[in-house]
Amino acid sequence: MFRFSALSAALVASFVGFGGTMALVLGAAQSVGATEAQTASWITAICIAVAIETLILTIWFRMPIIAAWSIAGLALVTASTGYSMNEAVGAFVAAGLLTIATGLFRPLMRLVEAIPGAISAGMLGGILLPFVVAGAQAATIDPAFILPLAAGFFVLRTYDAQLAVIGVLFVGIAWALLGGMTEGDITIETSSLAFVVPEISVGSFFGLAVPLYVVTMASQNLPGLAVLRADGYRPPAGPVIAVTGVFSTLTGFLGASSTNLAAVTAAICTGEDAHPDPHKRWVTGIWYGLIYIVFALFGASFVALVTVLPASLIALVLGIALLGPLANSTRIAVAEERDRIPAMTTFAITASGIVFFGIGAAFWGLMLGLAVHFLALAKR
Numbered sequence: 378m379f380r381f382s383a384l385s386a387a388l389v390a391s392f393v394g395f396g397g398t399m400a401l402v403l404g405a406a407q408s409v410g411a412t413e414a415q416t417a418s419w420i421t422a423i424c425i426a427v428a429i430e431t432l433i434l435t436i437w438f439r440m441p442i443i444a445a446w447s448i449a450g451l452a453l454v455t456a457s458t459g460y461s462m463n464e465a466v467g468a469f470v471a472a473g474l475l476t477i478a479t480g481l482f483r484p485l486m487r488l489v490e491a492i493p494g495a496i497s498a499g500m501l502g503g504i505l506l507p508f509v510v511a512g513a514q515a516a517t518i519d520p521a522f523i524l525p526l527a528a529g530f531f532v533l534r535t536y537d538a539q540l541a542v543i544g545v546l547f548v549g550i551a552w553a554l555l556g557g558m559t560e561g562d563i564t565i566e567t568s569s570l571a572f573v574v575p576e577i578s579v580g581s582f583f584g585l586a587v588p589l590y591v592v593t594m595a596s597q598n599l600p601g602l603a604v605l606r607a608d609g610y611r612p613p614a615g616p617v618i619a620v621t622g623v624f625s626t627l628t629g630f631l632g633a634s635s636t637n638l639a640a641v642t643a644a645i646c647t648g649e650d651a652h653p654d655p656h657k658r659w660v661t662g663i664w665y666g667l668i669y670i671v672f673a674l675f676g677a678s679f680v681a682l683v684t685v686l687p688a689s690l691i692a693l694v695l696g697i698a699l700l701g702p703l704a705n706s707t708r709i710a711v712a713e714e715r716d717r718i719p720a721m722t723t724f725a726i727t728a729s730g731i732v733f734f735g736i737g738a739a740f741w742g743l744m745l746g747l748a749v750h751f752l753a754l755a756k757r
Contacts, residue, residue, distance in 0.1 A: 380660070386651035387664035390642040392543055394445050395424075395672055400546075400694045402446070404508075405454040405634060409465040415632045418571040422633035424673035426624040428666045430636060434620055435662030440610045441646045443601075443665055444621060445639035448702060449592040452504045453739055454634060456730065457585050462632070467577035468586035469634050473626030475590040476598075476635070480619025495716035496723050496746040497595035498709035503727025503742055504592065505703040512696010515689040522552070523693050530697050542698045549690045559685040568674055573632045584732070588739035593635045594618075596706070601638025608647040609655055719750035 402423065406416040423446050430444035450472075454465060479485040516523045526545050533541040553559055577586070598621065602614055617638065625635045645651070646661040710720035723746030731738045 380652055380657075383652050383658070383661045384664050386646050387661050387668060390443065390639075390645040390661075391665055391668040391672070394639065394642040395669075398446070398448055398451070398698055400691045400698065401448060401451040401455070402634075403691065404695060405451045405465075406632075408455045408458060409460050409462045411462045411465075411632065414569065414571050415462055415573060417569055418573075419632040419634070421568040421570055421673050422628040422631035423636060424669050426628040426633060426636040428669035428673060430621055430624050431662050431669070432666035434612070434617060435659050435666065438612050438617075439656075439659045440605065440612055441643070441651065441658045441660075441662040441665075442605065442610075442612060442617065443639040443643040443646050443662060444636055445597070445642055446633075447589070447593040447597050447635040447637050448699070449501050449504060449596045450589045450635045450637075452508060452699065453589055453592055454585070456504055456507060457588075457739070458730075459732070460581055460585060461576070463574055463576040464578065464581040465585065465634075466573045466629055466632060467575035468581050468589055469629035469632075470575050470626055471577060471582060471586035472590040472593065472635050473622050473624075473629050475586070476594065476622030476625060476637075477619050478622075479594065480615045480617070480622055483615065486614065486618070492591070492595060492747075493716060493719070493750055494595075495710050495713060495720040496743065496750060497591070498706040499720035499723035499746055500588070500727050500739055500743050501592055501596045502703055502706040502710055503724040503729075504739060505699045505706065506724075506728045507730070508699050509696045509703050511692050512694075512700075515692040515696070518689040518692075519687065522549075522556075522558070522687070523689055526552075526690075526693060527697070542694065545697060546694050549694065550686065553686050553690060558687050560687075568678075570631050572630055575630065583740050588743065589635060591743060592739070593637050597637040597640060600640040601643055604640050604643045604647060605638075610647065715753065716750070719746045719753065722746050722749050 399420075402420055403416065406419055411419060427444045427446060431442065434440075434442035434444070460468070516527065526549050529548065530541050530545045533544050598618055602612075602617070605612060621637050625637075628636070646665060647658060651661045652658040710724060711717050723742040726745050727738050727742030729738055731741060733741060
């Protein structure tokens with residue numbers, strides 16, 4: 378029987394996930410020099426992957442298993458300067474293959490699970506910090522435009538944290554359009570897909586592919602499984618992770634970054650508000666997947682719209698969208714006293730943006746954090 382709450386939960390989850398973090402996709406595409414056609418393909422393919430993964434897993438296991446794109450992964454790509462679009466695609470494909478291997482081979486899953494949560498959180502926090510800072514700095518570019526939007530975000534957040542980001546995004550877009558603050562013309566375009574030849578090197582593999590795999594597994598897939606388990610669902614982790622890896626690999630050739638299990642948006646679809654009967658909440662996943670198919674159809678139009686918006690608005694939306702994840706990752710990183718120094722070492726090195734031997738800061742932050750952790754462990 379149709380229940381509006383299931384559709385409503387899917388609508389909120391999909392619009393928060395899509396509208397609240399779409400600026401991350403655009404920022405990542407700009408960072409690696411993607412053309413407008415490649416950016417449109419990126420958005421279209423990543424929405425298709427989210428839709429298909431959600432529909433397959435939801436129908437297969439009769440559970441509301443929700444997919445999303447990797448927020449931490451997109452932030453990592455944006456922060457990892459010096460890579461071309463072809464190298465980024467090579468990293469996307471490699472990370473997808475590593476995810477498949479993790480899902481199929483239990484020892485790899487155990488190895489990923491063995492990475493201390495504090496260190497994973499420290500790496501994620503170091504990736505996110507520059508974007509939150511840039512969001513604050515956007516106020517100096519256009520204070521009359523940015524400050525009221527930022528104030529509106531914090532007011533909205535006191536009433537509904539889930540809708541605050543998307544509310545600021547929509548208000549900011551309307552303000553920019555009506556106030557003549559856009560640059561260029563807005564065109565309505567049909568979505569398209571473009572094949573991108575992948576390139577891989579030692580630097581891009583260890584500097585981008587491996588950190589992308591680690592942050593996606595540690596900050597998205599494992600928490601996504603935890604959300605499902607918290608609501609009483611017990612899907613087999615291996616097949617679920619492998620499915621996300623398969624579609625991340627396939628859509629990687631179309632320019633799309635990694636997709637994975639959702640955590641925050643999944644919580645909207647797996648709780649009692651979606652449906653009072655846990656055995657019927659899987660319908661929410663069906664609605665969610667169908668909505669993302671609609672997003673895929675109009676992805677190119679969204680790119681055309683966002684590319685004419687003020688850069689300060691995109692920076693603000695990025696910053697406020699990542700404020701919550703930054704706070705949560707920092708909380709996890711410093712929760713246990715014995716983990717604080719390794720986690721903060723990872724945080725500081727990752728946030729520094731250093732590059733050695735063509736390998737980016739996220740990898741070195743992870744390696745040094747683990748080294749400090751095991752030194753302390755050996756002493757104990």
